[in-house]
Amino acid sequence: MTLAEKAYDALRHDIIRGEFAPGRPLRLADLSERYGMGFSPLREALNRLQAERLVTAESLRGFRVAPLSLDELHDAMSVRIQIETEALRAAIRLGNDDWAAGIVSALYALNLQVGRTGSEADIWALEARHYAFHRALLAACKSPWTLEFFERLYAATERYRIPVLLAAAHPSGRDVQAEHSALAQATLDRDAACATALLEDHYRRTVDHLAGAIGLGDPDALPVKAVG
DSSP: OOHHHHHHHHHHHHHHTTSSOTTOBOOHHHHHHHHTOOHHHHHHHHHHHHHTTSEEEETTTEEEEOOOOHHHHHHHHHHHHHHHHHHHHHHHHHOOHHHHHHHHHHHHHHHHHHTOOGGGOOHHHHHHHHHHHHHHHHTTSOOHHHHHHHHHHHHHHHHHHHHHHHHOOSOOOOOHHHHHHHHHHHHHTTOHHHHHHHHHHHHHHHHHHHHHHHOSSOGGGSOOOOOO
């Protein structure tokens, strides 16, 4: 990896996980000290993150972490539903046995991590397996552009989901793994109508839960860490 790629990965990781508060200035001197990198790779990384809407840039004021809002959350999730339901239809139509096995494997790994407690209950391992499951569903869609949009929209919505999970103060009242299992089964059955309906319902439930956990649009209610 180049230094710019390393800077991009580190910054993207910390922004999505709420290590930087929304709207926080991202000063090159501070970032250089934090990550041990020069200004050039950091600036390149920030420009790339701006293109992904995770960072904003203002003339004479530099870069800032993109703000969070309920309107943005609903918009990102609505677009995500459009992109992923079409991708899932294509994957169901084009997917082979290896694709199907990948879904089974990803769901099994996710279920294992969900069931772990104590020192094994690692939220970052859980999130990695959650991502892998949703990515596996779409893997056979045969569209690199679609998968790139999936990556961007997943990151945009995870900025809301991860801090709420970390706060762990708002029980969802849902059996999310049952939703995942039903979605996987409909996909493996090649029932595109059922699978896409379940995927949309899964995401609608998620955004409703996040909106309720965040509060009534008050930026101070957004449960993110103001660290670093």
